[in-house]
Amino acid sequence: MAVQVYVALGANLAKPTQQLDDAVEALKALAENGSLLVSSYYGSAPMGDVVQPDYVNAVAGFMTSLPPIDLLDALQHIEQQQGRVRLQHWGPRTLDLDLLLYGQQQISLPRLTVPHYGMKQRSFVLIPLADIAPTLTLPCNTSLESLISVTMRDELQKLIE
Incomplete structure:
Protein backbone atom coordinates (compact mmCIF):
# COMPACT_ATOMS: atom_id res chain seq x y z
CA MET A 1 0.00 0.00 0.00
CA ALA A 2 1.36 3.41 -0.97
CA VAL A 3 2.25 6.04 1.61
CA GLN A 4 2.85 9.79 1.23
CA VAL A 5 6.48 10.72 1.80
CA TYR A 6 8.41 13.99 1.79
CA VAL A 7 12.09 14.31 0.90
CA ALA A 8 14.34 17.36 1.34
CA LEU A 9 16.77 18.10 -1.49
CA GLY A 10 19.89 20.22 -1.11
CA ALA A 11 23.06 20.87 -3.11
CA ASN A 12 25.85 23.42 -3.18
CA LEU A 13 28.48 21.89 -5.48
CA ALA A 14 28.75 21.03 -9.18
CA LYS A 15 25.90 23.19 -10.54
CA PRO A 16 23.46 22.85 -7.58
CA THR A 17 20.32 23.71 -9.55
CA GLN A 18 21.18 21.03 -12.12
CA GLN A 19 21.85 18.58 -9.28
CA LEU A 20 18.33 19.18 -7.94
CA ASP A 21 16.83 18.91 -11.43
CA ASP A 22 18.59 15.56 -11.92
CA ALA A 23 17.48 14.34 -8.48
CA VAL A 24 13.86 15.24 -9.27
CA GLU A 25 14.11 13.15 -12.45
CA ALA A 26 15.48 10.23 -10.43
CA LEU A 27 12.72 10.59 -7.78
CA LYS A 28 10.10 10.14 -10.52
CA ALA A 29 11.13 6.47 -10.64
CA LEU A 30 10.26 6.10 -6.93
CA ALA A 31 6.95 7.96 -7.13
CA GLU A 32 3.78 6.06 -7.92
CA ASN A 33 1.34 7.16 -10.62
CA GLY A 34 2.88 10.53 -11.35
CA SER A 35 2.37 11.63 -7.74
CA LEU A 36 5.60 13.64 -7.53
CA LEU A 37 5.23 17.27 -6.41
CA VAL A 38 8.25 19.53 -6.07
CA SER A 39 8.47 22.88 -4.29
CA SER A 40 10.11 26.00 -5.61
CA TYR A 41 13.89 26.07 -5.31
CA TYR A 42 15.32 28.28 -2.55
CA GLY A 43 18.76 29.64 -1.79
CA SER A 44 19.99 29.30 1.79
CA ALA A 45 23.14 29.85 3.81
CA PRO A 46 24.96 26.69 4.89
CA MET A 47 24.64 25.35 8.44
CA GLY A 48 27.61 24.96 10.76
CA ASP A 49 31.10 26.48 10.66
CA VAL A 50 32.37 25.00 7.40
CA VAL A 51 33.14 27.68 4.80
CA GLN A 52 31.24 26.68 1.65
CA PRO A 53 28.91 28.03 -1.04
CA ASP A 54 25.23 28.72 -0.37
CA TYR A 55 22.76 25.88 -0.94
CA VAL A 56 19.90 25.36 -3.33
CA ASN A 57 17.07 23.58 -1.47
CA ALA A 58 13.66 22.11 -2.28
CA VAL A 59 11.22 19.50 -1.00
CA ALA A 60 9.60 16.73 -3.00
CA GLY A 61 6.49 14.84 -2.00
CA PHE A 62 5.22 11.62 -3.53
CA LEU A 87 33.63 13.62 3.97
CA GLN A 88 32.53 16.23 6.49
CA HIS A 89 29.47 16.66 8.71
CA TRP A 90 27.49 19.65 7.40
CA GLY A 91 30.11 20.00 4.67
CA PRO A 92 29.59 20.88 1.00
CA ARG A 93 27.87 18.29 -1.17
CA THR A 94 26.74 17.63 -4.69
CA LEU A 95 23.42 16.31 -3.38
CA ASP A 96 21.72 15.66 -0.06
CA LEU A 97 18.40 13.80 0.06
CA ASP A 98 16.80 13.55 3.51
CA LEU A 99 13.66 11.55 4.21
CA LEU A 100 11.57 14.01 6.22
CA LEU A 101 8.27 12.21 6.65
CA TYR A 102 6.99 8.73 5.90
CA GLY A 103 3.23 9.04 6.20
CA GLN A 104 2.40 9.71 9.85
CA GLN A 105 4.91 7.14 11.07
CA GLN A 106 7.49 7.81 13.74
CA ILE A 107 10.56 5.68 13.03
CA SER A 108 13.64 5.30 15.20
CA LEU A 109 16.22 2.93 13.71
CA PRO A 110 20.02 3.04 13.73
CA ARG A 111 20.06 4.27 10.09
CA LEU A 112 16.83 6.25 10.00
CA THR A 113 14.90 8.67 12.20
CA VAL A 114 11.55 9.93 10.91
CA PRO A 115 10.33 12.62 11.21
CA HIS A 116 13.77 13.98 10.33
CA TYR A 117 15.40 15.16 13.55
CA GLY A 118 16.07 18.78 12.52
CA MET A 119 13.16 19.58 10.25
CA LYS A 120 11.17 21.70 12.75
CA GLN A 121 13.97 24.27 13.03
CA ARG A 122 15.10 24.51 9.41
CA SER A 123 13.59 27.19 7.22
CA PHE A 124 15.10 25.54 4.12
CA VAL A 125 12.94 22.50 4.90
CA LEU A 126 9.74 24.00 6.32
CA ILE A 127 9.12 26.68 3.70
CA PRO A 128 9.57 24.43 0.64
CA LEU A 129 7.48 21.76 2.41
CA ALA A 130 4.72 24.34 2.90
CA ASP A 131 4.85 25.08 -0.85
CA ILE A 132 3.58 21.59 -1.62
CA ALA A 133 1.73 20.65 1.60
CA PRO A 134 0.49 23.86 3.26
CA THR A 135 -2.10 22.12 5.44
CA LEU A 136 0.20 19.30 6.57
CA THR A 137 0.10 18.19 10.19
CA LEU A 138 3.21 16.41 11.48
CA PRO A 139 3.02 13.08 13.34
CA CYS A 140 3.36 15.01 16.63
CA ASN A 141 0.04 16.77 15.77
CA THR A 142 1.78 20.10 15.13
CA SER A 143 0.64 21.99 12.05
CA LEU A 144 3.39 22.79 9.58
CA GLU A 145 2.25 26.41 9.27
CA SER A 146 2.60 26.97 13.04
CA LEU A 147 6.33 26.19 12.81
CA ILE A 148 7.11 28.83 10.18
CA SER A 149 8.08 32.26 11.48
CA VAL A 150 8.47 35.55 9.61
CA THR A 151 12.21 35.33 10.30
CA MET A 152 12.35 31.95 8.59
CA ARG A 153 10.61 33.36 5.53
CA ASP A 154 13.17 36.18 5.42
CA GLU A 155 16.11 33.73 5.56
CA LEU A 156 15.39 32.17 2.19
CA GLN A 157 15.51 33.48 -1.34
CA LYS A 158 13.14 31.86 -3.84
CA LEU A 159 15.20 30.96 -6.89
CA ILE A 160 12.97 28.96 -9.22
CA GLU A 161 9.21 28.44 -9.24
Missing part, protein backbone atom coordinates in the same frame (compact mmCIF):
# COMPACT_ATOMS: atom_id res chain seq x y z
CA MET A 63 3.40 8.36 -2.94
CA THR A 64 5.54 5.21 -2.70
CA SER A 65 5.13 1.56 -1.78
CA LEU A 66 8.77 1.21 -0.77
CA PRO A 67 9.31 0.37 2.91
CA PRO A 68 11.24 3.08 4.83
CA ILE A 69 14.70 1.45 4.71
CA ASP A 70 14.31 0.55 1.03
CA LEU A 71 13.38 4.18 0.33
CA LEU A 72 16.41 5.37 2.30
CA ASP A 73 18.62 3.02 0.26
CA ALA A 74 17.10 4.35 -2.98
CA LEU A 75 17.70 7.96 -1.89
CA GLN A 76 21.30 7.22 -0.96
CA HIS A 77 21.81 5.48 -4.32
CA ILE A 78 20.61 8.65 -6.10
CA GLU A 79 23.07 10.70 -4.00
CA GLN A 80 25.92 8.37 -4.94
CA GLN A 81 24.96 8.42 -8.63
CA GLN A 82 25.28 12.20 -8.48
CA GLY A 83 28.72 12.15 -6.88
CA ARG A 84 27.87 12.47 -3.18
CA VAL A 85 30.88 11.80 -0.98
CA ARG A 86 30.42 11.94 2.81
